[in-house]
Amino acid sequence: MKDYGTENPGGTGPTGQGATGKARDFSNAAPHQMPQNPHPSGQRPKSPIRRSQSGGGGGNDSRFHKRLGPNDFSKGLELGLQAIRQNILLVMVFTCATNLLILAIPLYLFQISDRVLTSRSMDTLVMLTTLIVGAVLLQAVLDAVRRFILMRTAVEIAAQLGNPILSAAARASLHSNGREYQTLGDLQQLRSFLVSGTLLSFLDIPFTPFFLLAIYLVHPHLGLIVMATALVLFVIALINQKITSRSFAEANQHQSRANLHLDSMSRNSQIINALAMIPEAVSIWGQDTARSLKSQVKAQDRNIITASCSRAVRLLTQIGMLGWGASLAINGEITGGMVIAASIIAGRALAPVEGAIEGWNHFLLSRAAYGRIATLLRSSPLNRDRLILPHPEGRLDVERLLFVPPGTKRVVLNGLSFTLSPGDSLAIIGNSGAGKTTLGKMLVGSVLPTSGAVRLDLMDLRNWDQRQLGSNVGYLPQDVQLFPGTIKQNIARMREDATDEQIHTAAVLADVHEMIASFPEGYETMVAADGTPLSGGQKQRIALARAFFGEPRLVVLDEPNSNLDAAGDMALARALTHAKSHDMTVVVVTQKPSLLGSVDKIMLMADGNIAMFGQRQQVLAQLEQRRRSTPAPAPQSNQNLQNPNLNGPAPA
Ligand SMILES: Nc1ncnc2c1ncn2[C@@H]1O[C@H](COP(=O)(O)OP(=O)(O)OP(=O)(O)O)[C@@H](O)[C@H]1O
Numbered sequence: 001m002k003d004y005g006t007e008n009p010g011g012t013g014p015t016g017q018g019a020t021g022k023a024r025d026f027s028n029a030a031p032h033q034m035p036q037n038p039h040p041s042g043q044r045p046k047s048p049i050r051r052s053q054s055g056g057g058g059g060n061d062s063r064f065h066k067r068l069g070p071n072d073f074s075k076g077l078e079l080g081l082q083a084i085r086q087n088i089l090l091v092m093v094f095t096c097a098t099n100l101l102i103l104a105i106p107l108y109l110f111q112i113s114d115r116v117l118t119s120r121s122m123d124t125l126v127m128l129t130t131l132i133v134g135a136v137l138l139q140a141v142l143d144a145v146r147r148f149i150l151m152r153t154a155v156e157i158a159a160q161l162g163n164p165i166l167s168a169a170a171r172a173s174l175h176s177n178g179r180e181y182q183t184l185g186d187l188q189q190l191r192s193f194l195v196s197g198t199l200l201s202f203l204d205i206p207f208t209p210f211f212l213l214a215i216y217l218v219h220p221h222l223g224l225i226v227m228a229t230a231l232v233l234f235v236i237a238l239i240n241q242k243i244t245s246r247s248f249a250e251a252n253q254h255q256s257r258a259n260l261h262l263d264s265m266s267r268n269s270q271i272i273n274a275l276a277m278i279p280e281a282v283s284i285w286g287q288d289t290a291r292s293l294k295s296q297v298k299a300q301d302r303n304i305i306t307a308s309c310s311r312a313v314r315l316l317t318q319i320g321m322l323g324w325g326a327s328l329a330i331n332g333e334i335t336g337g338m339v340i341a342a343s344i345i346a347g348r349a350l351a352p353v354e355g356a357i358e359g360w361n362h363f364l365l366s367r368a369a370y371g372r373i374a375t376l377l378r379s380s381p382l383n384r385d386r387l388i389l390p391h392p393e394g395r396l397d398v399e400r401l402l403f404v405p406p407g408t409k410r411v412v413l414n415g416l417s418f419t420l421s422p423g424d425s426l427a428i429i430g431n432s433g434a435g436k437t438t439l440g441k442m443l444v445g446s447v448l449p450t451s452g453a454v455r456l457d458l459m460d461l462r463n464w465d466q467r468q469l470g471s472n473v474g475y476l477p478q479d480v481q482l483f484p485g486t487i488k489q490n491i492a493r494m495r496e497d498a499t500d501e502q503i504h505t506a507a508v509l510a511d512v513h514e515m516i517a518s519f520p521e522g523y524e525t526m527v528a529a530d531g532t533p534l535s536g537g538q539k540q541r542i543a544l545a546r547a548f549f550g551e552p553r554l555v556v557l558d559e560p561n562s563n564l565d566a567a568g569d570m571a572l573a574r575a576l577t578h579a580k581s582h583d584m585t586v587v588v589v590t591q592k593p594s595l596l597g598s599v600d601k602i603m604l605m606a607d608g609n610i611a612m613f614g615q616r617q618q619v620l621a622q623l624e625q626r627r628r629s630t631p632a633p634a635p636q637s638n639q640n641l642q643n644p645n646l647n648g649p650a651p652a
Pocket residue numbers: 405406408410412430431432433434435436437438439
């Protein structure tokens with residue numbers, strides 16, 4: 001498959017090579033060549049040379065659109081499972097050897113009591129003791145080896161599945177409140193099971209029948225006693241599962257909710273402190289944690305009771321075997337040494353059953369964790385490899401876009417349709433709650449429509465390769481969040497392969513280079529997770545540069561001037577002019593009229609519908625006409641677009 005993005009490799013070097021603020025000669029960059037024109041009208045960008053000066057969306061940097069390799073997460077999962085299976089098979093070989101060696105001690109006791117003590121042979125005693133010491137040491141080594149293997153398997157699984165799980169969770173969180181991120185915790189659960197004693201008990205269980213057979217061979221009565229006990233322990237295990245699984249599941253559910261709340265607390269710590277909400281926040285977390293603990297106590301109580309029952313049954317069995325064995329010995333059917341040996345073997349045979357009962361909850365939790373991991377990885381839309389398309393030009397088609405949030409009956413967007421040509425700029429205005437932000441999110445693919453489609457250069461956003469789409473799209477959300485790192489890294493969307501040239505171009509496009517140059521550390525200024533030391537307006541402007549990074553073909557700005565002063569407003573207007581001259585298609589959601597002068601078209605939204613749509617002058621005239629024909633109940637500020645008159649019936 002041809003990767004159109006690999007043509008004309010450009011770029012000047014990795015980020016962080018000190019280009020910030022310096023005058024640079026970018027003229028060496030090769031012009032971008034389009035292998036084919038995806039636009040049906042055959043329209044070409046008006047300023048290809050300017051676009052080609054930086055990499056990215058319309059640029060020439062081969063790395064920007066490089067395919068990262070197929071994201072077949074289910075294959076990754078299969079590989080992980082295969083690694084587990086292979087290692088477990090190897091561990092089974094060692095388990096087999098350790099279980100055989102376990103027989104050494106009872107055999108030694110049997111030989112001592114029945115041979116050495118009767119023959120009084122020192123030589124036999126020394127020889128047997130030497131053998132048993134060797135067997136015990138070998139068993140210890142083999143046991144350590146199987147634990148080493150399991151530990152490394154757990155590490156391998158974490159290394160193999162960590163990235164895919166986080167990628168798939170990040171993608172899946174589009175449809176939820178981010179609970180998929182907790183699947184990383186599931187990976188931790190799986191890891192802990194792989195190194196647990198419970199797994200070793202499970203691995204030892206297949207050898208129980210051999211021990212039972214050995215006891216049976218000593219004397220059928222003793223064998224039957226142990227078999228009956230194994231059956232009782234099995235029944236206890238079933239009862240244990242029945243009476244604990246529900247409570248453990250409840251405990252888990254509450255714990256997940258508490259974790260989500262904790263996460264939201266950490267993100268909102270400033271507001272929690274400012275509004276003195278600590279007691280309330282802690283109490284919400286405490287309620288979920290308390291419910292989780294309550295369910296856990298209930299389940300653990302039952303687990304402890306069943307585990308104690310099984311331990312008592314095992315000990316009583318050993319006592320019973322000694323007693324019944326002694327009576328058999330009195331009758332001369334077996335020797336004293338055989339009784340002791342059989343009792344020890346019985347202990348070894350039943351120990352894994354008991355271990356499995358005790359660790360049953362651990363097993364259930366791990367099985368559920370694996371189920372969630374497998375579902376997340378197998379169902380991820382990232383699994384499907386998409387064709388890498390030619391760089392888009394920025395034609396946007398919105399077709400009968402309907403959005404009814406899952407679980408609600410509310411129609412937020414009601415069958416919207418409109419088209420923008422490459423280089424068009426559109427302002428979306430309308431009252432609060434009209435659906436502007438939701439539409440903006442759909443235009444960049446961060447919310448998926450219930451029905452209808454958003455197409456970039458005729459291709460449905462859902463069918464674009466995610467990475468390619470992301471690099472051709474710029475988005476400035478209403479609630480700006482920066483990543484902890486330098487300004488440079490934030491503008492470059494944390495990409496390690498971003499060039500200084502790309503970062504500088506984005507800053508110039510967004511008209512923030514001057515502002516960044518005024519910081520003592522310029523582009524290397526460190527920004528904390530909460531945006532410190534930047535002001536709200538500065539954060540918004542850095543995020544604007546991030547939206548322009550890579551010269552995307554489609555830029556959606558959601559209230560980009562909500563925190564800007566007059567100078568920031570002017571810089572934003574200049575940024576929109578730059579975008580226009582670079583043929584970017586720009587959509588601006590705004591509540592302020594100051595930006596309307598910088599756009600070609602205006603859309604008025606009302607209750608999820610398009611109330612007006614057209615060329616700027618035409619829509620402004622219609623709005624003015626409507627304002628005049630409707631008597632205003634109170635004086636309206638001409639600086640406020642939230643005019644109730646705008647919300648009338650749709651004349652579209
Ligand atoms: N996932 C969702 N679940 C439920 N309701 C939703 C969801 N997304 C949006 N809404 C509702 O849709 C309506 C439109 O929201 P949206 O944020 O798009 O409005 P807006 O026009 O951008 O408003 P503002 O100008 O105040 O930002 C709101 O009433 C909101 O509650």
